[in-house]
Amino acid sequence: MPLLRREELLSLFRRVIPFPGCTAGMVGYGAFGRLVADCARESSCRVLLNDPPLEREASSEIFDAFQAQWGNGMGRCDYSDTLTETFLPLETLIKECDILSIQVPGTEENHSLISPRLFARLKPHALILNFSSFKVVPLQEKRVLFLGEEA
16 A cells, blocks of 8 residues: 555545545545545545455454343443444445545455446546555556555
């Protein structure tokens, strides 16, 4: 992932958002993804999330917390708000967003994550911010802004 500071990300979002209140879809919600999402929110974007590994982890932790406190049908279940983030399937997120921000590792699993088929489902004006690698978004399109490190 590129080493961009918060101020640089805020400046980027303020330059590329098509209109206030637009929807930014985050693919990858690790440490850098959270920073990008925060900057998008500060730039008046509605933020949607996609991160299958984190979604599975959060679901498991919520289930465990529920079982621990409600296993016998009695009691109260408390769990952290960080576990209640709503993650959307990639296909749903792509259809909704005006800006698609990709920040996932350039692993074999993520190779061609944004395929031409998925790209075709984007809104006509949508922009892709690729903070990953060319392997993840192997598209040569005007609407793809590559901000990652070539590796």
